Amino acid sequence: MATGGPAPLCLSTTETMQQISESGRLMRWSTGWYGAVGHDRRPRGGRPIAGLEAAWTVDWPTGRVRTAGSGPLALAVIGDCGADDQQIGQALERVQAKDWRALTRWPGSYLVVARSGEALAVIGDLAGQHPVYWRAEGAGTWWSTSAGALAALDGAPVDPTALAAHLAFGQPDVLGRRSLFRTVNRVPTGDLLLITPEQATAEHYEPADTEPVHLRDAAPTVRAALTEAVAVRLDGRPVSADLAGLDSTTLACLAAKRGPVAAVTFADERLRDDDLVYAVRTAATVPNLQHHTVPGSAQTVYYAGLNDLSSLPLTDCPNAYVVTASIKRAVLDTITTQQTGGVHFTGTAGDAVLSAPSAYLSDLLRTRQHRRALQHAQAHARLRRTSAWTVLCRARRASRTDLAGAWRQLASVLRSAPREWVPQAQQPVAWTPLLATADWMSPDVRGQLANALDAASDRARAPRLLAAWADRQDLARVGADANGWREIALCGHGVDLAAPFLDNEVIRACLAVPADERGAPGRYKPLLGEAFTATGVIPDFVLSRVTKGGFNALAYAGLTQHAPVLADLLGASSRLAAAGLVNQTPVARVLTRAAAGQPTAQGALHLAVAAEVWLRQLEATDARSWWEVSARAAA
Template identity: 75%
Template sequence: MRWSTGWYGASRHDRLPRNRKPVPGLDTAWAVGWLTHQVRSVGSGPLALAVIGDCGADDQQLHQALTTVRTRGWAALTCWPGSYLTIARSGESLAVIGDLAGQYPVYWRTEGTGTWWATSAGALAALDGAPFDPTALAAHLALAQPDALGQRSLFRAVSRVPTGHLLLMTPGGATTVRYEPINYQPVSLPDAAPRVRAALSDAVDVRLDGTRAASADLAGLDSTTLACLAARRGPVTAVTFADARLRDDDLTYAIRTAAAVPQLTHHAVPGRDETVYYSGLDDLSSLPLTDAPNAYAVTAAIKRAVLETVTEHRSAAVHFTGAAGDAVLSAPSSYLSDLLRDRRHRRALAHAHGHARLRHISPLTVLRRARPASRTGLGGAWRCTATELHQAPREWVPQAERPVAWTPLLAAADWMSPEVRHQLAEALEAAADGLSEEPRHLAAWTDRQDLARVGADTSGLRELARTDYGMEVAAPFLDNEVIRACLAVPADQRGAPGRYKPLLAEAFAHTDVLPDFVLARATKGGFNALAYAGLTRHAAILARLLGPSSRLSAAGLITQPPVEHMLQRAAAGQPTAQGALHLAVSAEVWLRQLETTTAASWWEVADHVAVA
């Protein structure tokens, strides 16, 4: 696994990460698994700056940024194109800054003489064998919002830096500091369009230096945009997963797009019996180790089929994926709660009619679901959720039929033991009590949480591609500047029911980057058919994985009767809590992988420490 780490303290550290490479200019910072060109630095000693990852700043810009480091203008160091980790030292202050989407998360743990920081919580836990935190994992399963428990990580004794914050270490200790505003200054969709176009173009260009061969998914509107942007710079091997069970029009649009864009060479990836969800779970050693439960453990067979097709036709150094396009270019209908909160009743009613037509339900039903969340804030919502967790589990109904919520309680919460539910409730109550600042709008909160979740999962895809195919995965929609440009547009403009992803259409209209028929597209593919096919085909494996001997069951994170009932529904092709099952399976895989990871695989004793 690829990660970065460092030590801050008055005394010398007594351990070192294995397979490390020092970060130039920073005496006690190391990169593990990164290529030389992905680790760049300027300055040294009391004034130094390093970036790790895909950073669009050239050497001159990095040198000029030392002035910003000296004045501790940390936020300005996050505004270059690309996605990267920033480490900046100014005198006795050391700032470690991850990205806005959790691809470069930051964790820390303080010891008697200083602080270890890392982009891997598991690595810090391995310093002394700290176990996973069952309550934090319960939050992951039941809430699926990374910031719901604030600084609590999935490991005991390891703290996490919440989204939009940086880790600041001084002689007085380690603390987190917010560098990103909770709410962006709103920008209208037409005004934001040029900035979105520029940010996406820069994000793609950062990954293409003129020598790197590129490939890209060519499926929905998001991935097609990236493929066409990359094709401006050179040949692109474009691939479309074209399983007949999907019954969508991705392949039709992909063929037309490739015919219209000369630099795109298109290949269809036919579905096979094994290219369904949950394939390969009988051999967990075939899955890459990740720092947290990862959704791609469930869909690895599908992703491998796509990447194998790329390698068969071209040796690509970077592969573009449209991950997170939905999160930044559109918005779920939960923004209706914000319209009601702001007393914009006429607009709320008009949009409710639009969403009702799409779902074949009444506008009154849409508004009734949105109203409860309009009457409370984040802290109050967490207290309500805690009260619900103290009560008996609910009867299952599809999540879309439940009221809109700041932090929806997922079906997995109803599979947990009473003790775990109570512990999670107490943790949520404590988080609500400690909440010092709240977003005004539900959309601002959920947008950030969706991005953090997608970013963490995309790190798993990146590990799979790098480990098995020697290929980098680029997800430009997760870049800081792309996120900022898109989320500045109010959710009711991004998610208006009358148009499909209007922000992207506005950004690339009349530019010749995308064919007009692509911008006019109003359809989107889905993988439900392959999810149900996998649930049926691999029912026995899933029953064993989540059965009485499961690690989740041992920790009280699932109980057998409701899980068995849900698996039976799934195997019969009945409506089921797919998302909750995906989370549970990926968490079980992760817990089993933890058992094969030891402290020795991460750390070694430093030379200056005497060994008995």
């Protein structure tokens, strides 16, 4: 792991932040030790995993930690997994054969820990809901689903270059195995952690490219995968679900096939969308959907509550949902007035797997499908009220390079002066888009980020097509964000968040369909329509819907209402500013434009606020929050 660059972010504890440590709940996580000699620590509140030596779960319900075997042949599955106990026992044959990918093919979202002789495999999921990290010590290796916990072993600081990459690119795998903390390694998307007496390393288990399946042929597989993904979570707990867009409505209807569902629609009148109209009609049509409306208020806007960070749970990386926490809590409050705890379904990631951005046009040009590229460009142009030539020009540059070449070009851009802000939709298509936050960083940080990109380009591993790379990165980003939302739901309301579109088998089924079929203009989410039309699960009027709600009105209202809080958060005392990751001048410009109702870099501000909150939360978290001295060491 690189050790050069800006000084690490060393954070000091403050009284306000200490309240988070005292009142907040650390997240669910798992960890373990592999070494020739014993360990001197164990996770605080950890429960040993049966059959595996020196491995624990923290805050996971007993029923969602299942094991088979012991000693040199052992398997543990942690999370929502559709395999029954017999199947998990039979899977020991796959463990013995070291057929690791076979252990990731069950419905649901879960972590796998498998031991075959001297080899230990720790396998996360394809969307980062169960991330895996490791750090080597002289006597062995610690692994964990929490990078923060591993950093807390010896107070390893935040890596400012890695945090800069998080802010500038929004693609988790750009810096590969480099985590947000120094000395802590991350397992990239589609890889597993393999530990042997010789080494600990990340190895591929998911192919970079998949065999394409035409949309019509894939539809039954997608329907089966989604049906199983929902069924896995229906284990007798109370069930609730968002009932808003096409994706969440699909999940609510699938759950309602098996029992009552408290369906909730956030219906702030400032949104001016038709989510509520469709929700009311759906609930009147589909049995078992008990509909509840969540009205908006002065506080259900973006950035509300950031003047009191003690109300936000600790997360392992910057949590995008701190910006919209008040909206999520309003929904959760409504749920908990109807039932206690339970599981709540959200359509998060439906956009990522059921459709595709127009960036796939670059792939059509790359593969010389010029006639199809022109046809699609003309259709996209009509939707955007522009010309087909403009659409194709945006796509051309990315069609003429690969990922490594794109990163070298991006490094060159970072070494030059910051750009004037242009909306992302007007910029050329890119393998890795450079976000506006990159232009808020100091020249030194930009230079270090460019150096890191150059180094990453030498070992870049990417699918052949840009759309496949972008799909994987979008899912990894959305998965990490969903973990933040999950902590808000669990910490404050005792509700488990379920995001089935992020399950391995749902991802595989959907992304096997080429992007130009999933994202073809003229039909909204055709894969979902093909999968569920005439099945009796989802009403036809839902499947024929072409509208989608948006939160822009609440974003601008929050920017205007809470501008002083944001200016203070990212002002003179900002941790990001101290590290050269944010310059106050462009931030002030964003707030001024937003207050005037002008278009602005909302996404960049969103990222910066989440990162600033996260850095301040870390100040309150020390090793005692995560670890305690093991009985062996005490003796």
